[in-house]
Amino acid sequence: MLRRLFAFNGGVKPPTHKSSSTRAAIATLPLPPELVIPLHQSIGGTPRPLVRAGQHVLKGQLIGAADGNISAAIHASTSGRVVAVEARVMAHASGLSTLCVVIAPDGEDAWVECRPVPWRSLPGDQVRDLLRDAGIVGLGGAVFPSHLKLKPGPGSRGSSKGGLRHLVINGAECEPFITCDDMQMREQANAILAGATIMGELLGAEEILVGIEDNKPEAVAAMQAASGRLGERGGRIQIVAVPTRYPAGGAKQLIRVLTGIEVPHGERSTDYGVQCFNTGTVFAIHEALEKGRPLLSRIVTVAGNVERPGNYEVLFGTPMDYVVARAGPKPDTDRFIMGGPMMGYAMPSRQVPVVKATNCILVGSPALFPPPAPEMPCIRCGECAKACPADLQPFEMYWHSRAKSFGKAQEYHLFDCIECGCCTYVCPSHIPLVDYFRFAKSEIWAREREKDSADAARDRYEFRQHREEREKEERAARLAAKAAATKARIGIDPSAGGADTDDQALIAAAIRRTQSATTDLPPAGESGT
Amino acid sequence: MIAAILVMALGAVVLGAALGYAAVRFRVEGDPLVEKIDAILPQTQCGQCGFPGCKPYATAIAKGEAEINQCPPGGEEGIRKLADLLGREAKPLSAEHGVEKPKSVAVIDENLCIGCTLCIQACPVDAIVGAAKQMHTVVDSLCTGCELCLPPCPVDCIAMVPIAETVETWKWRYPVIPIKPRQKVA
Ligand code: SF4
Ligand code: SF4
Numbered sequence: 001m002l003r004r005l006f007a008f009n010g011g012v013k014p015p016t017h018k019s020s021s022t023r024a025a026i027a028t029l030p031l032p033p034e035l036v037i038p039l040h041q042s043i044g045g046t047p048r049p050l051v052r053a054g055q056h057v058l059k060g061q062l063i064g065a066a067d068g069n070i071s072a073a074i075h076a077s078t079s080g081r082v083v084a085v086e087a088r089v090m091a092h093a094s095g096l097s098t099l100c101v102v103i104a105p106d107g108e109d110a111w112v113e114c115r116p117v118p119w120r121s122l123p124g125d126q127v128r129d130l131l132r133d134a135g136i137v138g139l140g141g142a143v144f145p146s147h148l149k150l151k152p153g154p155g156s157r158g159s160s161k162g163g164l165r166h167l168v169i170n171g172a173e174c175e176p177f178i179t180c181d182d183m184q185m186r187e188q189a190n191a192i193l194a195g196a197t198i199m200g201e202l203l204g205a206e207e208i209l210v211g212i213e214d215n216k217p218e219a220v221a222a223m224q225a226a227s228g229r230l231g232e233r234g235g236r237i238q239i240v241a242v243p244t245r246y247p248a249g250g251a252k253q254l255i256r257v258l259t260g261i262e263v264p265h266g267e268r269s270t271d272y273g274v275q276c277f278n279t280g281t282v283f284a285i286h287e288a289l290e291k292g293r294p295l296l297s298r299i300v301t302v303a304g305n306v307e308r309p310g311n312y313e314v315l316f317g318t319p320m321d322y323v324v325a326r327a328g329p330k331p332d333t334d335r336f337i338m339g340g341p342m343m344g345y346a347m348p349s350r351q352v353p354v355v356k357a358t359n360c361i362l363v364g365s366p367a368l369f370p371p372p373a374p375e376m377p378c379i380r381c382g383e384c385a386k387a388c389p390a391d392l393q394p395f396e397m398y399w400h401s402r403a404k405s406f407g408k409a410q411e412y413h414l415f416d417c418i419e420c421g422c423c424t425y426v427c428p429s430h431i432p433l434v435d436y437f438r439f440a441k442s443e444i445w446a447r448e449r450e451k452d453s454a455d456a457a458r459d460r461y462e463f464r465q466h467r468e469e470r471e472k473e474e475r476a477a478r479l480a481a482k483a484a485a486t487k488a489r490i491g492i493d494p495s496a497g498g499a500d501t502d503d504q505a506l507i508a509a510a511i512r513r514t515q516s517a518t519t520d521l522p523p524a525g526e527s528g529t
Numbered sequence: 530m531i532a533a534i535l536v537m538a539l540g541a542v543v544l545g546a547a548l549g550y551a552a553v554r555f556r557v558e559g560d561p562l563v564e565k566i567d568a569i570l571p572q573t574q575c576g577q578c579g580f581p582g583c584k585p586y587a588t589a590i591a592k593g594e595a596e597i598n599q600c601p602p603g604g605e606e607g608i609r610k611l612a613d614l615l616g617r618e619a620k621p622l623s624a625e626h627g628v629e630k631p632k633s634v635a636v637i638d639e640n641l642c643i644g645c646t647l648c649i650q651a652c653p654v655d656a657i658v659g660a661a662k663q664m665h666t667v668v669d670s671l672c673t674g675c676e677l678c679l680p681p682c683p684v685d686c687i688a689m690v691p692i693a694e695t696v697e698t699w700k701w702r703y704p705v706i707p708i709k710p711r712q713k714v715a
């Protein structure tokens with residue numbers, strides 16, 4: 001079955017370094033002495049903690065409730081006692097701490113009760129809420145809550161028109177060293193395809209395309225065999241080997257290769273009849289719906305400067321050094337990188353926990369990843385623009401980001417940059433282009449936040465002034481009414497006479513009133529308003 | 530030739546009249562320049578610039594009655610943006626109006642607060658909640674850090690606390706450029 005494939009522009013072909021970590025099957029780890037589970041593990045709101053220190057939790061128990069719809073729940077990865085709910089260093093380039101639930105496992109690994117979800121008979125919104133509460137996020141590294149992507153386009157599910165045309169399952173895994181999706185496809189192909197079928201139904205997809213880079217023939221074969229076993233029901237599924245070229249596994253790039261569709265930045269791909277999920281995510285959705293199990297663990301590649309590179313099924317919250325210890329780190333190890341060499345970044349500490357975004361722990365050493373050569377001036381050779389898969393002009397964006405003229409950088413579509421690192425990889429002047437783009441993006445976000453809060457402050461300030469103005473007027477009106485009432489009582493027609501006579505009369509009345517203060521009190525209720 | 534001149538002259542007169550009429554008929558209320566300046570000012574409403582709020586300062590700048598370097602919360606960046614907008618020379622922040630500080634929020638020591646409502650009256654952006662004789666609290670997402678609530682407090686229970694960086698607000702640092710090549714690792 002041959003499919004016409006499309007190509008994306010740019011891209012690079014770095015050495016893949018994948019074979020060494022695919023020799024052994026996926027291994028499981030014994031329970032670590034302590035699990036540190038950060039509450040913030042996905043894009044969106046930070047889940048609220050639902051447990052207190054000292055409490056006993058079961059495996060799969062909800063410990064962090066999703067905060068709003070753009071968020072995903074967090075669960076206990078094993079049974080045990082909550083030791084603390086406190087801030088711990090997070091697996092993030094910033095080295096900052098965030099609220100974590102620390103669990104001391106009791107060794108029982110006892111599950112909460114899990115019931116399969118009758119998703120076929122439930123309305124779509126309820127299925128999506130269930131997935132959010134099962135903590136399902138994109139496991140390719142972007143950790144975007146999956147339930148938000150499972151909303152079909154206008155008029156799908158049931159109707160043949162308007163549904164999703166292509167559901168793309170991303171098994172490309174283009175980044176060097178990383179093999180977790182490859183191994184999962186080899187070992188759990190049936191579950192992945194079952195999950196893909198479920199999602200195809202939820203989204204009303206016409207066809208399901210599984211894209212796998214052609215340097216993983218074992219995974220392609222395993223998936224094809226599984227699709228054959230599905231028989232009739234697998235009719236919509238196609239396993240497609242795509243040419244190996246980094247970043248073929250970028251969602252936009254894979255969509256383009258498989259379907260020829262270009263999804264513009266900032267628009268929902270469902271509007272273009274296509275949606276893309278990582279194979280690990282598909283597997284997790286299958287577990288959540290068919291077994292009722294929330295997302296508690298993922299497959300993590302440990303590679304780089306270790307004796308036995310391989311893949312491990314790791315519970316979230318397991319300290320990274322505990323995982324790496326299994327693979328035998330070499331003595332000259334100097335850092336852990338989360339993700340691959342192109343897009344990953346160094347961890348602030350070796351004890352940071354494995355989180356939903358951790359697809360790979362790349363163990364680094366000065367010999368394996370030597371410090372970058374010094375940055376030289378840009379010679380405007382255009383190599384970066386040739387390599388950019390998003391069709392950008394990195395040298396222009398670099399120029400403006402470096403000069404901190406962020407508006408100009410945005411004019412060159414800075415936010416279309418997927419931070420793939422191709423430009424940095426090819427730059428003959430060794431300019432860390434992506435670092436400049438990340439810097440510029442976060443500065444722009446910070447400015448937007450400031451602008452929003454300044455606008456809100458201006459509104460509240462103006463409202464307050466408006467209110468004070470109104471209160472002043474009301475007070476003045478009250479006083480005027482009171483004066484008029486007094487005048488009426490002492491027998492002056494308020495509409496007649498000039499201000500002078502009014503005032504004189506008022507003064508006279510006041511004098512009279514004070515002289516006979518005890519007898520001439522106004523009747524109750526007349527003075528107030 | 531004369532006809533051409535007449536046509537052009539007539540065109541000029543008609544267009545001029547139309548423009549003049551439009552200028553009167555469709556006059557824009559409010560001064561767009563003041564709005565543009567106000568959009569750059571940080572809206573802290575602290576009064577350090579010597580005006581009773583950001584809008585009055587913006588008005589004064591637009592009229593040419595104030596310098597552009599009087600707003601400490603806006604800092605160097607604010608001055609640069611104002612200079613760009615107005616085509617004036619950027620200059621350092623004027624010291625008599627204050628110094629640029631890290632962004633902070635007011636925090637009320639709830640054990641000391643006597644519920645006098647004075648801070649509520651002082652807050653320009655309604656960021657303090659509480660009722661008479663009840664403990665007051667600053668809603669920190671609304672607080673602009675203007676410090677106007679500090680002086681009125683009779684028991685000195687309000688403190689300014691710098692906002693801590695979180696993972697959501699963290700920014701990637703400006704890439705450091707090594708001045709000389711690093712030593713090769715032996
Ligand atoms: S590859 Fe490097 S040197 Fe060449 S144009 Fe791009 S940034 Fe400049
Ligand atoms: S990092 Fe951004 S600019 Fe550089 S090649 Fe990738 S998409 Fe293009």
Ligand code: SF4
Pocket residue numbers: 570571572573574575576577578579580581582583584586599600601602603
């Ligand atoms: S000094 Fe304060 S009141 Fe004046 S413009 Fe700046 S923030 Fe606004």
